[in-house]
Each structure stands twice: as C-alpha cells, then as structure tokens.
Amino acid sequence: MFTGLYRILKLSFQDIGRNIWLSIVTITILILALFSINSLFTVQIISQNAIEAVKSKVDINLYLENNAEEAEILELKSQLEIMPEVKEVNYVSQQEALSSFREQNEKNPEIIQALRELGKNPLSPSLIILPENADNTDVLIANLKVYQSDIIESRDFNDNTVILEKINNITDNVNQVGMVIIAIFILTSLLVVYNSIRVAIYTHRREINIMRLVGASTNFIYMPFIVSALIYSLVSVIVIVALFYPFLTLLQPYLEVFFMGYNVDIVNYFTTHFWSIFGIEFLIVALINIMASLIAVKRYAKV
Amino acid sequence: MINISNVCKYYKPDVVALEDVSLDVKAGEMVSIVGQSGSGKTTLVKLLTGEEKADKGQLVVGEWDITNINRSQVPYLRRQIGVIFQDFKLLPKKTLAENVAFALQVCGQKPARIKKIVPSVLKIVGLEGKKDRYPHEVSGGEGQRVAIARALVHQPKILLADEPTGNLDSINANEIIDLLLKINNFGTTVVLVTHNREIVNRLKKRVITMDNGRVIADQAHGKYIIR
Numbered sequence: 001m002f003t004g005l006y007r008i009l010k011l012s013f014q015d016i017g018r019n020i021w022l023s024i025v026t027i028t029i030l031i032l033a034l035f036s037i038n039s040l041f042t043v044q045i046i047s048q049n050a051i052e053a054v055k056s057k058v059d060i061n062l063y064l065e066n067n068a069e070e071a072e073i074l075e076l077k078s079q080l081e082i083m084p085e086v087k088e089v090n091y092v093s094q095q096e097a098l099s100s101f102r103e104q105n106e107k108n109p110e111i112i113q114a115l116r117e118l119g120k121n122p123l124s125p126s127l128i129i130l131p132e133n134a135d136n137t138d139v140l141i142a143n144l145k146v147y148q149s150d151i152i153e154s155r156d157f158n159d160n161t162v163i164l165e166k167i168n169n170i171t172d173n174v175n176q177v178g179m180v181i182i183a184i185f186i187l188t189s190l191l192v193v194y195n196s197i198r199v200a201i202y203t204h205r206r207e208i209n210i211m212r213l214v215g216a217s218t219n220f221i222y223m224p225f226i227v228s229a230l231i232y233s234l235v236s237v238i239v240i241v242a243l244f245y246p247f248l249t250l251l252q253p254y255l256e257v258f259f260m261g262y263n264v265d266i267v268n269y270f271t272t273h274f275w276s277i278f279g280i281e282f283l284i285v286a287l288i289n290i291m292a293s294l295i296a297v298k299r300y301a302k303v
Numbered sequence: 304m305i306n307i308s309n310v311c312k313y314y315k316p317d318v319v320a321l322e323d324v325s326l327d328v329k330a331g332e333m334v335s336i337v338g339q340s341g342s343g344k345t346t347l348v349k350l351l352t353g354e355e356k357a358d359k360g361q362l363v364v365g366e367w368d369i370t371n372i373n374r375s376q377v378p379y380l381r382r383q384i385g386v387i388f389q390d391f392k393l394l395p396k397k398t399l400a401e402n403v404a405f406a407l408q409v410c411g412q413k414p415a416r417i418k419k420i421v422p423s424v425l426k427i428v429g430l431e432g433k434k435d436r437y438p439h440e441v442s443g444g445e446g447q448r449v450a451i452a453r454a455l456v457h458q459p460k461i462l463l464a465d466e467p468t469g470n471l472d473s474i475n476a477n478e479i480i481d482l483l484l485k486i487n488n489f490g491t492t493v494v495l496v497t498h499n500r501e502i503v504n505r506l507k508k509r510v511i512t513m514d515n516g517r518v519i520a521d522q523a524h525g526k527y528i529i530r
Contacts, residue, residue: 004411207405210392214453215381216409218374 004220011207011224015200016231023232026196030236030289031243033185034281038244040178041277042266046255047171049264054163060129060137060144061156066094068125068151076149077127085140087132097123124153186288193232193289197225197296208301222297229289237282245270304330304461304492305351310360312346312516320346322516324360328494330460333487335495335503337527338513344496346516348465351494352386353377365460382410385454385462385491389469391446393438399449400425400434406453424452428482444475451482461492468499476502500527 016023062080064073073091080089092100098121105111115122129144131137141157201208204224211221248267255264270277305328312321321343328334338344349355350362353372361370369380393402400421407417425431428448430441438446447467454462464483468476480495480502487493497503503510503526510525511518 003413007408206392206394210394210405211409213381213386213392214406214409215378215457217378217411220409220411 008220008223008227011204012227012231015204015224015228018203019196019199022196022199023228026192026232027236027239029185029192030189030232030285031239033182033189034236034240034285035243036178036181036185037281038240038277040175040182042248042251043174043178044171045266045269046264047167047174049255049259049262051167051171053259053262054167059156060131060141062127062129062144062152063124063154063156064126065151065153066124072151073125073127076151080127080129080147083140083143085132085136085143086129088130090128090130092126092128094121094123094125097121097126189285190288190292193229193292194296196232197229197293198300200225200228201296201300221301222294225293225297225301226290229293230286233282233286233289236285237278240281241278304328304332304365305494306361306363307347307350308361310350310357310362312343312350312355313358319516321350321357324513324516324518326511326518326521328492330492331487331490333484333493333495333506333508335497335506335508335510335525336513337496337498337503337510339498341515342513343516344513345465347513348386348463348496351461351463352384353380378410382457383459383461385451385457385459387447387450387454387462387464387467389466391438391443391450391470393446393449395438398435398437399430399441399445399452402438402449403453403456406456410457420456424455425449427455427486428452442475443471444478447471447475447479448482451479451486455486455491459491461494462486463494463496465496466498467495468497468502473501477505480506498527503527 062076064076070093077089077091080086101123102112102115129140131140144155144157208221245267248270252265252267255266258264305326307324307326310321310324311319314320324343324347336344336347346355350357351364351369353369353376356372357370361368363369364380364384367380367383372380394405397405403421403424404417407420412420422431422434425434428451430445430448430452433441433445438449441449447470451462451467462483467479467483471479476499483493483495484506495502495506507524510520510522510527512520512522512525512527
C-alpha cells in the first residue's frame with residue numbers, strides 16, 4: 001500500500017515539476033480566490049463587531065420628576081424590570097447624577113461655577129434601561145414611548161436603528177459584491193485547475209499510454225492527477241495562511257483605533273477559529289480541484 | 304488459447320473493420336496474421352487487448368470471455384497479454400532497466416520482486432549488460448528487445464506483436480523474430496501481426512491472411528500470399 005502511495009506521489013510531483021510554471025499560475029489563482037474569500041470573511045467579522053459595538057451603545061433613559069418619591073421610583077423600576085424586553089434597570093438618583101456630572105466636568109471650571117451659582121441640584125433622577133436583546137431595541141423603545149407614569153418627566157432614546165440599518169446595508173452590499181468576486185474566482189480556479197491537469201496529462205501521455213499497455217489499474221493512472229490537485233489545494237491554503245496573518249497583523253492597529261474601547265482582535269479571531277476557517281477552505285478548494293481534475297482525467301486520460 | 308467466433312467490428316459511419324472473423328489459436332502456437340493496411344489486423348489486436356469491443360461475435364482469451372469486458376477488468380487482461388508495437392513505446396528518460404521496471408511498478412509490484420524480475424527478463428532478451436543505458440543509446444533492435452522484456456514481466460500467456468519489425472533493418476528484424484521464436488519455445492503463445500513477407504516466409508509457421516476485414520486464408524505452414 002505504501003509502495004503504491006509513494007509511486008503515486010512521485011508521479012504527481014513529476015506532473016507538477018514538469019509543468020512548474022503552469023503549476024505556479026494555478027496555485028496563484030487559487031491563492032487569489034482564497035484571499036478574496038478571507039477578505040470578505042474579515043469584512044464580515046469587522047461589520048459584526050461594528051454592529052455589536054453600536055448595539056452595546058444603545059442608551060435608553062427615563063428622566064424622572066425631581067419631586068418623585070424614592071418609593072415611587074423603585075415601584076416604576078420594578079414594573080419596568082418585569083417587561084420581557086428589559087434586561088436590567090439602573091436607578092441613578094439626583095445626587096448620583098450630580099456627582100457623575102461633576103466628575104465629567106471637573107476640568108471645566110465654568111460649568112462647575114455655574115452649577116455652584118445655581119445653588120441647587122438641577123439634575124433629575126433617572127432610570128437607565130438595558131435591553132434584553134439588542135436586536136429588539138426598537139420594540140422596547142416603542143413600548144416605553146407609550147408607557148404611562150406620572151413621575152416620568154422626559155424620555156431619551158438614543159435610537160441606533162438607523163445606524164444599524166446602514167451598517168447592515170453596507171455589509172450586505174459588500175457581501176453581494178464579494179460573492180460575485182468569489183464566484184468568478186471559483187469558476188476561474190475550476191477552469192485553471194482543469195487546464196493544468198489537462199496539460200499534465202498531455203505531458204504524461206507517453207507514460208499513460210504505457211501504463212495502459214502494461215495493465216496499470218485505472219486508479220493508478222488517475223490518482224497522480226487527483227493528488228496533484230490536492231497538492232495545489234494544500235500549497236495554496238498554506239501560502240494563504242502565511243500571507244493572511246501578516247495582512248491581519250497590519251490591519252489590527254487600524255481596527256483598534258476604529259473600535260477604541262472594544263475588544264476587536266481579528267488576529268486572535270483567525271487563530272482561535274484556525275481549523276474551522278482554513279480547514280474548511282482547504283476541504284472546499286480540494287473538492288473543487290478534485291472535481292476539475294476528475295473531469296479532465298475522464299476526458300483526456302481514458303483508460 | 305484464443306478463440307474468436309464470428310466477430311464483426313464497424314466504425315461509423317459505414318466502415319467495416321472486421322466482418323465475421325473466426326479463428327482459433329492454440330496454446331503454445333506461433334501465428335502470423337498478415338494483410339495489407341486496412342485489412343483489420345490492428346483492429347483485431349485492439350479487440351484482443353480490450354481497447355475496443357466487438358459489435359458482434361465472441362472473443363475468448365484463455366478461458367476468459369472478453370467480448371463484453373468491463374473497463375475495470377481491462378488492466379487484468381493486459382497483464383495476461385504482453386503487447387509490443389512497431390514504435391517500442393519506451394520512456395526516453397528512463398534507463399532500459401527502469402523502462403522494464405516501470406511496467407511492474409505501475410501494477411503495484413513490490414520493489415524486491417521488481418529487483419528479481421527485471422534482470423531475469425533482460426537476460427532473456429540478451430540485454431543484461433546494457434540495463435543502465437537509455438533508449439537513445441541503443442539500437443532499434445535493442446529498443447524492441449526492451450519492449451519485449453517489458454511485455455514479459457507479467458509472464459503473459461500470450462504475446463501480441465503488432466508490426467514489431469516495422470522500424471528495423473533486416474538484421475535486427477531477424478534477431479527480433481528469433482527472440483519471439485525463443486519465447487514461443489518457452490511455451491508462450493505468440494501472435495505476430497506483420498506485413499513483412501520475408502519474415503513470414505522464413506518462419507514457416509501458421510499464417511492467417513486478412514483482407515478487407517475478413518480472414519481469407521489460414522495455412523498451417525503458410526507463406527505470405529498478399530501481393
């Protein structure tokens with residue numbers, strides 16, 4: 001078995017070696033296809049992070065009357081917490097609001113001075129509401145808009161739905177264009193691999209003829225070409241791993257600046273999902289290449 | 304050893320390659336099949352090696368009915384029938400020994416067995432001293448000997464020689480025929496397809512003459528009768 005495998009591998013490397021430039025072109029096309037796929041995947045991860053970042057910034061505040069009783073506020077808080085769309089309700093008292101405001105403006109003496117001159121706490125107590133599911137924020141906002149309570153002074157909904165929609169639209173557009181590019185690359189790869197195997201069969205026609213003559217099995221004749229297709233796949237995936245990590249490393253600082261305050265580590269993402277990304281890519285590329293080479297050998301290396 | 308009964312082979316649109324061909328070759332026989340170009344000799348070789356299928360009739364090799372042979376069975380048939388051609392079909396970048404070994408390698412033989420068989424078949428064809436030479440370094444006759452050695456590695460019951468002397472001068476051609484006779488004397492059935500009158504007449508063996516896809520003569524100790 002190992003002898004047969006060794007001989008098939010040897011013939012396969014001969015195929016590649018005898019048509020080295022064609023093999024390089026084939027692998028390059030596969031690398032370009034994989035690069036486009038991985039780039040699209042990166043865009044998706046980034047946009048997913050952007051969406052999460054925007055969603056996490058959803059700010060829903062209910063400002064309450066200054067004279068609202070603590071008991072009334074806590075009662076309202078409990079009622080809001082019962083709502084299925086609500087994950088958590090935080091009560092910020094008048095005093096806490098003032099302290100927080102002072103902290104935020106401690107480097108702004110004019111505001112602090114104005115506050116002092118005012119002589120009283122102008123800030124209202126508030127309830128900060130965190131949605132249970134960021135995707136259902138619009139439902140929560142709609143419910144809160146019609147929620148009736150005497151102690152609610154004003155409602156502040158920082159509605160990010162529009163931004164989310166924009167991000168989703170951009171992502172969808174990028175995906176659509178990306179899918180077209182990927183489809184073109186896959187088709188090109190299929191044709192290039194098919195052609196490479198066809199040329200390999202042509203350069204090996206004498207051997208194939210003799211193999212047939214002396215009774216080599218069909219599998220033995222076909223296998224070197226299938227193995228060549230697998231080698232193309234393996235080399236292209238190895239090269240893309242070698243190329244893509246530096247690319248991601250270059251991209252990472254820009255992402256960190258863009259998503260400041262959020263943990264967006266694209267390199268780490270690819271590392272933790274290494275096998276599910278590159279393993280699946282290898283399987284898909286190998287499948288496409290084997291298909292192309294099978295078509296070529298069935299057509300040109302008839303036994 | 305070979306039994307061909309009422310075999311017909313047609314090519315589209317209306318070419319008759321073989322028409323109602325019947326012949327029987329016994330084990331250990333040496334038979335010459337002669338005829339002009341287009342007489343159907345090569346088609347017959349193709350049917351016997353499983354390269355083509357007959358449209359009608361029956362072909363039996365040994366006890367194996369190969370009339371409707373599966374594609375997957377063809378390699379096993381070819382290991383039982385050694386074939387040599389006019390153009391030797393050697394690999395130029397392999398030495399003579401490597402050319403012979405190649406036939407065993409591609410059929411999955413173990414290296415130890417290859418090491419044992421190759422020198423012995425090269426000895427049979429008289430090339431044991433030239434095993435490391437390349438095909439371009441030997442004469443045409445020696446090249447054909449290598450092809451014969453390669454055909455013998457599977458110890459075939461039948462050796463089909465399709466115009467084996469077509470590219471050789473008379474001296475080399477006679478040497479090849481002598482070698483085929485020697486192989487036949489070992490017990491291998493030899494089918495020689497040729498249009499070399501001198502060789503056929505010299506052999507004084509059975510001659511089957513074909514013309515227009517038909518067997519027109521079958522002489523036990525025949526001569527070349529086509530003009």
